[in-house]
Amino acid sequence: MLLEKYILKHSLALLISGFWSLALPAQNTLPDFQRADIQITPDPNTETLTGTVAYQFETFSGLDSVVLDAHNMEFERVLLNGQPVAYRNDKGQLRIQGPKTKGKHSLRISYKAFPEQTVYFIGWKDDVEGNEQIWTQGQGKNSSHWVPVVDQMQEKMVFDLSVVMDSTYEVIANGALKQTEAMGHLRKWDFDMEQPMSSYLLAFALGRYEYLDRLAPSGVPLKLYYPKGEEDKAHWTYLYTEEIFDFLETEIGVPYPWKDYKQVPVSDFLYAGMENTGATFFSDRYLVDSIGYNDENYVNINAHELAHQWFGNLVTEKDAAHHWLHEGFATFYAYRAEESLFGSEYIHWKLYETARILEEMDQNNRGEALTDQEAGSLTFYEKGAWALFILRDKLGAESFDKGVRLFLRDNAYSNAGISNFISALEAVSGTSLSGFRTTWLESESFDISGALGYLSEKEPEIKVFVSSLDEIKKRVLPDEDGFKTYWDSGSSPEYKAHIIEAIGPLISRELWEEAAGDPSIIIQKALLENTREVKDWMKPYLNTWLDAPSYVLRENSLFRLWIDDPGNRSAPLDRIAANGSFENLRLKQLWWLLAVLTPEYKNPDQQRMYLEALRKTTAPGNSWEIRQNGLAMLQQVGALNDQNVADLMEATEHHSWQFRKFSREMLKEVMVQTPEAANWEELAGRFPKVKYKYLHELITAL
Numbered sequence: 164m165l166l167e168k169y170i171l172k173h174s175l176a177l178l179i180s181g182f183w184s185l186a187l188p189a190q191n192t193l194p195d196f197q198r199a200d201i202q203i204t205p206d207p208n209t210e211t212l213t214g215t216v217a218y219q220f221e222t223f224s225g226l227d228s229v230v231l232d233a234h235n236m237e238f239e240r241v242l243l244n245g246q247p248v249a250y251r252n253d254k255g256q257l258r259i260q261g262p263k264t265k266g267k268h269s270l271r272i273s274y275k276a277f278p279e280q281t282v283y284f285i286g287w288k289d290d291v292e293g294n295e296q297i298w299t300q301g302q303g304k305n306s307s308h309w310v311p312v313v314d315q316m317q318e319k320m321v322f323d324l325s326v327v328m329d330s331t332y333e334v335i336a337n338g339a340l341k342q343t344e345a346m347g348h349l350r351k352w353d354f355d356m357e358q359p360m361s362s363y364l365l366a367f368a369l370g371r372y373e374y375l376d377r378l379a380p381s382g383v384p385l386k387l388y389y390p391k392g393e394e395d396k397a398h399w400t401y402l403y404t405e406e407i408f409d410f411l412e413t414e415i416g417v418p419y420p421w422k423d424y425k426q427v428p429v430s431d432f433l434y435a436g437m438e439n440t441g442a443t444f445f446s447d448r449y450l451v452d453s454i455g456y457n458d459e460n461y462v463n464i465n466a467h468e469l470a471h472q473w474f475g476n477l478v479t480e481k482d483a484a485h486h487w488l489h490e491g492f493a494t495f496y497a498y499r500a501e502e503s504l505f506g507s508e509y510i511h512w513k514l515y516e517t518a519r520i521l522e523e524m525d526q527n528n529r530g531e532a533l534t535d536q537e538a539g540s541l542t543f544y545e546k547g548a549w550a551l552f553i554l555r556d557k558l559g560a561e562s563f564d565k566g567v568r569l570f571l572r573d574n575a576y577s578n579a580g581i582s583n584f585i586s587a588l589e590a591v592s593g594t595s596l597s598g599f600r601t602t603w604l605e606s607e608s609f610d611i612s613g614a615l616g617y618l619s620e621k622e623p624e625i626k627v628f629v630s631s632l633d634e635i636k637k638r639v640l641p642d643e644d645g646f647k648t649y650w651d652s653g654s655s656p657e658y659k660a661h662i663i664e665a666i667g668p669l670i671s672r673e674l675w676e677e678a679a680g681d682p683s684i685i686i687q688k689a690l691l692e693n694t695r696e697v698k699d700w701m702k703p704y705l706n707t708w709l710d711a712p713s714y715v716l717r718e719n720s721l722f723r724l725w726i727d728d729p730g731n732r733s734a735p736l737d738r739i740a741a742n743g744s745f746e747n748l749r750l751k752q753l754w755w756l757l758a759v760l761t762p763e764y765k766n767p768d769q770q771r772m773y774l775e776a777l778r779k780t781t782a783p784g785n786s787w788e789i790r791q792n793g794l795a796m797l798q799q800v801g802a803l804n805d806q807n808v809a810d811l812m813e814a815t816e817h818h819s820w821q822f823r824k825f826s827r828e829m830l831k832e833v834m835v836q837t838p839e840a841a842n843w844e845e846l847a848g849r850f851p852k853v854k855y856k857y858l859h860e861l862i863t864a865l
Contacts, residue, residue: 226261232307281308289784296370319359366439438471466497483536491547512657656683697727787822
């Protein structure tokens, strides 16, 4: 009897989902999706998710079908208004027989997802204890790889997400954490959203996290996550977070639009950061200590992703042709936040550097319009920010700010285009912006003269530098007095660093030593980067910089001393080993390599140990940046072993496109340079052909 019931039940399911679904016609109108309740259970062992999603939607006529985006999924049950309904699962879409009557409807889908992208299972298969994470990156139209959804920015709805997972881990997602519920060794986290958003902003992350519990000045709860045991780094990573939050709320003039705000560092992230609604994910390379803070810190990314909570999340672009409304605005407000923290001089020099980069793009015939949906990041981010600085200057801060507030309030929780923004500013200012639109938005050229004029008016030292630059470039011989005149014409570290870069190798000893005595790290970095040969009189300065509050300066000083002072290589190696520099793994990698290449340093057993330690950094479990650095070092000195080559092969399908591209190019080089050095087919045999298609095609072509 049980077997008969099983056959009858599953035959009916096949009949509903198979035979009848073949006859489904195309959707004739679009339903209005209002909310989605999602529950998922990730399985890191199989890198899959099982889940259910319950939709509430409204129709204004009968529908032939309801279509959801759904990639690499299997469906156990699809219920429309509580009843099984015909559906077809084909080519990344779930097409469901629609309701025949208008009104409110419910749709419930039980599914299993096999995500090939968007959901990333990090650390579950390596040898590192406690680094396991799962996180999503849905930018664009990618959330449909883990939940059946309308993956279009124009379709906004309220998403509530529940995640079931081993209680060992902390789970973070959009919305306020409403409750958790024990389910044996598992736990369910329920997150609640109150306002609608686009599906690409739907996100969750989990790992062994702790968090700093803070409160914004306006009362918004802030949870600042960090990997377990790294609270000291969290302090430096999240420096100025409350100040940034307060500045943006005040400057933008519209209250933060979500219930709370969380920030989560994740391993091997695809970008610097991603502004998921109420829950920014960012690369854990920004987890820094007090020394690393002076090299690369989270301040700008922090402000940029927070600004997106208004520009991108509250008001979302209509389509890619309006991407300026996201990235240009987030970049602009991040710069404004930094200006409030570090002063206008600091940000104007940043703008000067981006203006010169954009000018170079024009000179190479690579200029792009901000209305071009195919434009690159430099255009949308930096040219986009420039357009807003110019516009604010043109209209005045009061009119500009009023126009921004009008734009946000009129388009809140919906989609907008560039014309909506321009119209809002024209309405409050009474000024036509047709000329601005032509010059800054629609033209492929960057208005370098307008940009330099703006900066020269705002920053006297930039005006001095711009007028001096052509003169400096014309000089072909050292001119101590002339260069000293340029040096003395400004006082800021940014000005002096740019003067050093302009002078380059023509700098005199007197000026070099004066610059080296300046306590500013950016001046010291500029000096070393623009010094071709380290002379004997420079070496005491470099030895001092081995203890600088900058890992980059320490690393560069160590390398230059090792290269240019071969008779005294042990002393700087000892200094780096003793001063805490090994907290920075990149610097430690260089130290291992140089120690191995210094025959008189340590004994052979220790050197073998150093080489083995360096080789281990190419393995999964390290960040892709560290793996790439290790592979490049080992290749350069001919020290790759079979395991390093296998690590390189594994990386040819890494989810980070930067590392994947590097690994593919390097593998081709290694195979051409040493075709007999390894059994390529045997090494490649560790990797299945289905997933590592590029690798096996490369081996076959050898």
